[in-house]
Amino acid sequence: MARPKPVAQDRGRGLGRRKFLTFLVAAPTLTVAAKWGLDGFAPATAVPSLPSLADVGDLGDALIIGIKPTSHLMVLEITEDNRMRFELPRVEVGQGITTSMAMIVAEELDARLGDVDIQLSDSRPELQFNQFTAASTGVRVLWEPVRQMAADARARLVAAAAKRWDVPAGQLTTRDSHVWAPDGRSLSYGSLSADAREESAAGAEPKESSEFKVIGKPTTRLDAYNIVTGKALYTMDLPIEGALPTVVARPPTIKGTVASVDDQEAKAMPGVVAVTRIPSGIAVSAETFYDALRARDALKITWHAGPNDNLSDSDIRSQLKGTVEPLAAPKVRDSYLDVTFDFAFVNHAPMEVENAIAHVRDGKADVWMPSQAPIYAQQTIAEAVGLPEEAVRVHVNRAGGSFGRKLFLDAGLEAARVSRVIGRPVKLMWTRQDDMKHGRMRPRSHHTIRASYTAGEVMSFEHRMAGVVVDFTHGLGEALTSNTDDPNEFPSAIYFNMSQANPYNLGLAQQSMKDLILKIPTGSWRSVYSGVMRTAEEVVMDELAERMGEDAITFRKRMVKANSGKAVLAKAAEAANWGRGMPSGHAQGVGYHSEYRSHVACIVELDASDHPHVTKAVLVADVGQVVNPRGLEAQMLGSTMDGIATALRAGVHIDNGAVRESSYGDFLWTKHHDAKFEFEFHSISTTWEPGGAGELAVPAVCAAVANAYARATGTRPRSFPISF
Amino acid sequence: MQRKFKFFVNGERVEVDGDGDMPLLWALRDKLGITGPKYGCGSGICRACTCHLDGEEVQTCQVPLSECRNKRVTTIEGLADGDQLHPVQQAWIDADVGQCGFCQPGQIMTAVALLERTSEPSDADIAAIENMCRCGTYVRIREAIKAAAAGDVGTPDDPPDNDKPDKPGKPDNPGKSQDRGKGGKPDVGEPEESVEEPSEPDDSVIGGIGSSVG
Ligand code: FES
Numbered sequence: 001m002a003r004p005k006p007v008a009q010d011r012g013r014g015l016g017r018r019k020f021l022t023f024l025v026a027a028p029t030l031t032v033a034a035k036w037g038l039d040g041f042a043p044a045t046a047v048p049s050l051p052s053l054a055d056v057g058d059l060g061d062a063l064i065i066g067i068k069p070t071s072h073l074m075v076l077e078i079t080e081d082n083r084m085r086f087e088l089p090r091v092e093v094g095q096g097i098t099t100s101m102a103m104i105v106a107e108e109l110d111a112r113l114g115d116v117d118i119q120l121s122d123s124r125p126e127l128q129f130n131q132f133t134a135a136s137t138g139v140r141v142l143w144e145p146v147r148q149m150a151a152d153a154r155a156r157l158v159a160a161a162a163k164r165w166d167v168p169a170g171q172l173t174t175r176d177s178h179v180w181a182p183d184g185r186s187l188s189y190g191s192l193s194a195d196a197r198e199e200s201a202a203g204a205e206p207k208e209s210s211e212f213k214v215i216g217k218p219t220t221r222l223d224a225y226n227i228v229t230g231k232a233l234y235t236m237d238l239p240i241e242g243a244l245p246t247v248v249a250r251p252p253t254i255k256g257t258v259a260s261v262d263d264q265e266a267k268a269m270p271g272v273v274a275v276t277r278i279p280s281g282i283a284v285s286a287e288t289f290y291d292a293l294r295a296r297d298a299l300k301i302t303w304h305a306g307p308n309d310n311l312s313d314s315d316i317r318s319q320l321k322g323t324v325e326p327l328a329a330p331k332v333r334d335s336y337l338d339v340t341f342d343f344a345f346v347n348h349a350p351m352e353v354e355n356a357i358a359h360v361r362d363g364k365a366d367v368w369m370p371s372q373a374p375i376y377a378q379q380t381i382a383e384a385v386g387l388p389e390e391a392v393r394v395h396v397n398r399a400g401g402s403f404g405r406k407l408f409l410d411a412g413l414e415a416a417r418v419s420r421v422i423g424r425p426v427k428l429m430w431t432r433q434d435d436m437k438h439g440r441m442r443p444r445s446h447h448t449i450r451a452s453y454t455a456g457e458v459m460s461f462e463h464r465m466a467g468v469v470v471d472f473t474h475g476l477g478e479a480l481t482s483n484t485d486d487p488n489e490f491p492s493a494i495y496f497n498m499s500q501a502n503p504y505n506l507g508l509a510q511q512s513m514k515d516l517i518l519k520i521p522t523g524s525w526r527s528v529y530s531g532v533m534r535t536a537e538e539v540v541m542d543e544l545a546e547r548m549g550e551d552a553i554t555f556r557k558r559m560v561k562a563n564s565g566k567a568v569l570a571k572a573a574e575a576a577n578w579g580r581g582m583p584s585g586h587a588q589g590v591g592y593h594s595e596y597r598s599h600v601a602c603i604v605e606l607d608a609s610d611h612p613h614v615t616k617a618v619l620v621a622d623v624g625q626v627v628n629p630r631g632l633e634a635q636m637l638g639s640t641m642d643g644i645a646t647a648l649r650a651g652v653h654i655d656n657g658a659v660r661e662s663s664y665g666d667f668l669w670t671k672h673h674d675a676k677f678e679f680e681f682h683s684i685s686t687t688w689e690p691g692g693a694g695e696l697a698v699p700a701v702c703a704a705v706a707n708a709y710a711r712a713t714g715t716r717p718r719s720f721p722i723s724f
Numbered sequence: 725m726q727r728k729f730k731f732f733v734n735g736e737r738v739e740v741d742g743d744g745d746m747p748l749l750w751a752l753r754d755k756l757g758i759t760g761p762k763y764g765c766g767s768g769i770c771r772a773c774t775c776h777l778d779g780e781e782v783q784t785c786q787v788p789l790s791e792c793r794n795k796r797v798t799t800i801e802g803l804a805d806g807d808q809l810h811p812v813q814q815a816w817i818d819a820d821v822g823q824c825g826f827c828q829p830g831q832i833m834t835a836v837a838l839l840e841r842t843s844e845p846s847d848a849d850i851a852a853i854e855n856m857c858r859c860g861t862y863v864r865i866r867e868a869i870k871a872a873a874a875g876d877v878g879t880p881d882d883p884p885d886n887d888k889p890d891k892p893g894k895p896d897n898p899g900k901s902q903d904r905g906k907g908g909k910p911d912v913g914e915p916e917e918s919v920e921e922p923s924e925p926d927d928s929v930i931g932g933i934g935s936s937v938g
């Protein structure tokens with residue numbers, strides 16, 4: 001496809017096309033697998049490493065290379081009944097990856113979209129790095145290998161038809177899951193599949209973007225029908241025979257432990273089958289969740305304190321202030337800004353609480369769970385229940401939201417532990433209160449920024465962050481550190497360095513992050529460090545522009561490194577009618593962000609009177625080649641709500657080692673009344689290879705809301721969420 | 725105390741042995757295998773468990789079994805008339821509302837109840853809906869409710885290459901309201917794999933809320 005010349009930060013977009021070979025796997029019907037490189041790769045035997053991040057760019061780039069040795073293990077099968085079945089080594093969490101992948105397969109195969117089945121793959125350790133759903137890399141990383149697989153399959157099917165009809169392959173065409181002869185005869189792919197196994201795909205090439213018929217067309221999610229009819233099955237909906245509803249009594253403070261338990265009364269209650277002690281608390285298994293919950297409440301437990309019982313938010317904030325690296329840049333006389341920011345803990349709070357089904361018996365285990373890192377889940381569960389890794393199967397199921405939460409296997413591990421003890425299949429669910437009080441969070445962070453300027457130029461921009469450490473122990477973190485020689489290198493530091501880049505030319509620009517190690521459950525939260533780092537920077541950009549007497553968008557356009565950045569800002573200004581008169585108490589605000597080889601600008605209008613709320617949101621993104629514009633817009637919409645929530649109201653307090661919030665009643669996520677705004681999304685269409693999009697807009701929207709709030713109220717937001 | 729409770733779910737008579745305090749949500753899910761209504765909070769806040777009880781919107785995590793005797797319960801599974809989707813369901817597909825989808829059975833049941841109370845809900849009526857959506861689909865929900873209210877559902881001209889005759893499709897008579905609680909069997913214990921069955925993809929351009937620019 002056409003590749004524009006990269007400039008500045010556009011570099012890395014549209015890497016040259018790699019050459020692929022494919023080979024056939026023995027199977028009754030055509031089963032294609034992709035393979036890279038002319039000489040192939042031997043299966044890795046040593047601990048696998050991702051390429052050094054310094055050499056590539058970001059995690060997406062690392063994964064593009066990191067999955068090469070194993071990509072030939074992905075499976076695309078053409079079945080005799082003319083279905084195109086692709087086993088997707090990712091999880092659907094609502095981001096629309098199944099629809100995007102089906103579109104890519106349909107495009108390159110010339111199959112009907114309705115004939116493509118995407119099945120979420122069970123855990124397959126041999127896939128190594130190719131079974132993480134993380135960092136907005138799904139489409140970006142699978143784009144080339146999946147297109148190549150499908151193009152190969154199509155070439156083989158054409159070759160089989162050519163033989164069957166004795167017509168030169170060059171005269172045949174493909175559409176609607178059939179091969180067509182010049183005289184109008186057709187053969188379905190299914191009927192050619194067995195023969196196609198013998199054919200070669202030599203020279204098959206994916207299409208040029210100008211030939212796309214499916215990719216780039218707004219397409220409704222393939223699971224939309226199942227969603228609206230209640231047929232979409234989440235893990236707790238799976239009819240696993242005999243699986244016992246199970247809940248866990250948890251400590252009053254984070255990571256408290258059981259001192260003693262009296263379970264007599266609980267055990268005697270109706271429906272109760274077993275009471276099991278596990279490291280995180282006391283599990284009750286019963287015939288229904290109602291029985292299990294009632295019996296849980298009847299347990300008499302005394303608890304040991306947790307490791308944070310002397311800690312509250314103010315203590316954590318002081319510790320973070322003591323952790324952050326001191327500002328070092330010289331202050332230019334009167335022409336500098338010194339600013340600090342604080343961001344509260346934020347729960348992931350997906351609608352589907354943590355849950356998993358596990359059946360451990362006869363030397364093997366099956367676990368059903370929504371998992372972004374199923375290989376790691378398999379290995380960890382195997383170790384916990386004392387089984388060899390091969391004896392454990394993790395069946396990946398669709399998730400009811402994730403936002404990073406399902407990288408971990410908290411419930412899967414608990415379910416497996418209980419099942420091993422009681423010898424029955426266990427259907428374990430956290431309550432909403434469990435998830436809020438013991439769930440994972442985006443960590444609290446503290447930031448200091450010094451920016452100095454003179455004569456219309458920014459001389460330096462120094463940004464120091466300290467955050468409670470993000471837990472990266474979900475497999476990806478281990479992969480990130482496996483190629484560093486420095487044993488002290490934390491995956492958090494590596495992830496920070498590879499994900500953070502100031503997208504502007506701001507003279508001497510520095511960013512750093514220090515971890516504060518606390519035993520508080522944390523995890524990557526949609527956009528990870530960028531959600532806080534880039535929000536803080538964008539607020540400072542507005543204040544710098546004001547100091548320098550320049551319009552906030554003109555200033556950004558002048559400073560931004562990438563041409564794509566200028567373009568999204570310009571388009572947003574035009575679409576949102578930037579600078580239009582606003583009533584008092586209302587204001588516009590802008591935010592921009594670039595990551596994952598993509599760019600986004602957001603302009604919101606906010607009414608700050610009374611209950612501050614957004615009245616209009618305009619987003620403009622350039623994410624390279626768009627697979628499904630409708631899905632892209634959905635991701636932008638979701639990120640908009642995340643940006644609004646984290647800017648204005650959603651945060652979690654810690655009081656003496658316990659989370660204060662307990663449900664959506666006090667953890668103030670957005671609701672319908674926060675979404676009264678007009679929403680407009682524009683995608684600047686480019687033919688760069690796809691960048692990441694799922695998390696892209698969160699920092700830009702959060703910043704735009706903060707900047708609008710600042711203008712509307714004449715205040716300087718320094719602590720987020722603004723009302724907390 | 726364990727007792728027998730008889731009521732109707734999606735038009736079928738059911739009998740549940742249980743304790744009168746058991747929330748309807750758990751009776752549906754754990755006793756009857758009807759999993760459309762979801763647990764999201766268990767305390768009446770998130771509304772993922774919303775169903776209809778004698779035509780009224782209720783949060784099933786808050787309704788004890790003892791209040792269900794002889795009443796008619798409609799869950800998301802019973803909303804369509806056989807293969808004919810309820811117009812609100814169709815409007816949801818048209819607007820491609822769902823993301824993770826978890827909150828959507830509750831959102832749809834709430835929207836259906838709202839439209840029965842108010843045939844033309846205002847923005848304020850929609851903003852007053854309490855159902856949570858963590859994926860942030862609110863703007864599309866509003867669009868879908870308005871389309872359903874206007875009878876503007878279903879896309880008449882699906883491109884032929886996306887035809888999927890063996891899959892339940894869109895109503896022939898979009899906008900025609902249907903009796904709730906008719907037809908539609910509960911999905912008792914029906915296994916289903918994680919393969920997503922495709923509905924008819926809608927290739928129409930994004931309407932109303934923004935478009936692509938070059
Ligand atoms: S589960 Fe019933 S309202 Fe949340």
Ligand code: FES
Nearest residue numbers: 824825857858859
């Ligand atoms: S679609 Fe995911 S919670 Fe609403």
